[in-house]
Structures are given as structure tokens and as C-alpha cells.
Amino acid sequence: MSIEQLAETAQAMVAKGKGIIAIDESTSTIGKRFEQVGIANNEENRRAYRELLLTTPKLSEHISGAILFDETIRQSTRDGVPFAKYMTQQGMIPGIKVDKGTHALAGFPGELVTEGLDGLRARLEEYYKLGARFAKWRAVIRIGEDMPSGTCIDVNMHALARYAALCQEQGLVPMVEPEVLIDGDHDIETSYEVTEIVLRGLFDALYSQSVMLEGTILKTSMVLPGSDCDEEADVEEVAEATLMCLKSSVPAILPGIVFLSGGQSDERATAHLDAMNRLGPNPWPLSFSYGRAMQQAALKLWSQDLAGNVRKAQDTVYARARDNGLAAQGKFAG
Numbered sequence: 065m066s067i068e069q070l071a072e073t074a075q076a077m078v079a080k081g082k083g084i085i086a087i088d089e090s091t092s093t094i095g096k097r098f099e100q101v102g103i104a105n106n107e108e109n110r111r112a113y114r115e116l117l118l119t120t121p122k123l124s125e126h127i128s129g130a131i132l133f134d135e136t137i138r139q140s141t142r143d144g145v146p147f148a149k150y151m152t153q154q155g156m157i158p159g160i161k162v163d164k165g166t167h168a169l170a171g172f173p174g175e176l177v178t179e180g181l182d183g184l185r186a187r188l189e190e191y192y193k194l195g196a197r198f199a200k201w202r203a204v205i206r207i208g209e210d211m212p213s214g215t216c217i218d219v220n221m222h223a224l225a226r227y228a229a230l231c232q233e234q235g236l237v238p239m240v241e242p243e244v245l246i247d248g249d250h251d252i253e254t255s256y257e258v259t260e261i262v263l264r265g266l267f268d269a270l271y272s273q274s275v276m277l278e279g280t281i282l283k284t285s286m287v288l289p290g291s292d293c294d295e296e297a298d299v300e301e302v303a304e305a306t307l308m309c310l311k312s313s314v315p316a317i318l319p320g321i322v323f324l325s326g327g328q329s330d331e332r333a334t335a336h337l338d339a340m341n342r343l344g345p346n347p348w349p350l351s352f353s354y355g356r357a358m359q360q361a362a363l364k365l366w367s368q369d370l371a372g373n374v375r376k377a378q379d380t381v382y383a384r385a386r387d388n389g390l391a392a393q394g395k396f397a398g
Contacts, residue, residue: 067279081393084131094113117378119150120382129151132160137191162199164180200241201239212262229273232279238280238281246291247291260309263282266282299332325357334391335396358381362380
């Protein structure tokens, strides 16, 4: 696929007032979410739940695409239409999570590295045939005593860049996701410093591995104080710190930035996105790629009656998509 086509796909992913829904939880992660609401973690329930999300009426008004899990991209609707094909028919872009999760970083206690580069080229080729047009890889950075180390940042950013180069070779837009975790008692200033170092390291790595930025999307965490920090930050402070951090480290040629909700409440994630867009104009579209913040309310409703509550649950998915679509334009009234 040419860089023009990759750039076109990347731009469509962050089209005005649209964002990405992340439904790429691994089997064990979705199992934990199901367990909390009393749903059995079997393949049919996982399929039915993903169908509920993807077939939400009018979803494509505010959702440009969805990140799927390996199992999900191979599944179909009740009527036998493969999910990727259904999405394409509805004007949404199928994406796929391709990393193999985080593992302990040898020699650096408490730090993590994302694995999954082995055999990635062949997997990407297959996912393209299954209908995926973008992919996602998540790196995890923890803030703590003597953390993150330079080594942890370097190995994770190098892996993100390797993955991105392989994606573009196979015709997929890479979504690069360096997540600075909210866990800890660090303040917003520490979060800012770490996020800036991580993002600069990421773009250095992408540049050195000849990744074409105009065909790449950044998925990143917002600059937030740690969840155990004594000092809370208000919506404006988070928006200003995040924007300043991005402007100092992300090239303007990038087609767009989408945020992960990363432990924030649904309302807070939306309010922060809205505030950043009100502070614009910004060098790039700022949108969302929320998982839990898009699904939590729907899952709770659905769990009460798997057969009867589908439409009710879908109404909440649509409402969350609409609110975040407005926030992506700085037009969310709250």
C-alpha cells in the first residue's frame, strides 16, 4: 500500500468528531470484566458482547474504527457476516491489536517490556487479508522509585518503531501506544516530565527506523497526577499540561492523536478531551480511543439481561460515542 493510502486511512481514523472504540481486551482481561458483572467467560458470550458493541445503531456517526482482538477479527455477527466486513460496510475501519502483552524486563525489577515482534510480519499479512487496515501495539511505562529507567524507555520505543515499520510494509496504519500508567503517588509535574521523555524517545525511534509519520497514529495517555497523589488536578490543568507536553514532543506532520482513558472515569476522560479541543486550534486532530470509558455502562446493563437488554446497552454505547465525538470538537456541553 502506498504512503498516500496509509495517510488517507490515518486521516479517516481521526475524521472530524470521530474516534476509535477499543474492544481488544484479551480473553483473560474480558474475563475479569465479565466476572465483575456475573457473565460467564465463554466464546459465545464474548462474540455476542462484541456484536452488541459493533452493531450499535448509528455508531459510525461518531466512531471511525474499532480495535479488535485476534479472536474477534475471526468472528461474525449472528447473521454470519464477519465483523471486519460488517464494519467496512458500515463505514468503520477494522483495526487489530498485535502485541503479545507485557512481560518483566530482565535486569530491571518492576519494569515491563511488550513482546510480540517474533513472527509479526506473517501475522500482519494475515490480518490484512482478514480485513484489518490499522494495528495497535501498547508499551507500558511505570513511574516509581528510580522508574522509568532509560533502558525501559529505549527498549519499548525501539519495539514500537519496529512494529510500526512492519505494519507500514504490510499496508496497515500503525497506532503506536506508549502508556504512562496512572498508578502511583507522583504529581502532575513528574507525569509531564516522563511523558515528554517517552514521546521524544518514541519519535526518535520512529524516525531512525524510517517510519512514515503521515501514515501513523499516536495513542497516548494524558498528563495526569498519579492515582494516589494527594494533589488533584482540575480539568483545565490536565488539558493545559497535556497539550504543552504534546506540542513540545510530537511532530505536526502526524495525522492525529487519540487518547486512552487509562483509569479515568468516563466523565473525566470526556471532559479532559473537550477542554483540550477548546484550547485549540492544535497542530493535529485530538480524539479518543477509549475502551472501558466507552463500554462500562453498557456491560453493566447487558449483564442484567443478556437477551433483553441489548438495545438499552447499545443506547449507552451510542451516547458515550456521541459525547466523545462532541468532545473531539470542543463542543461537549457536559
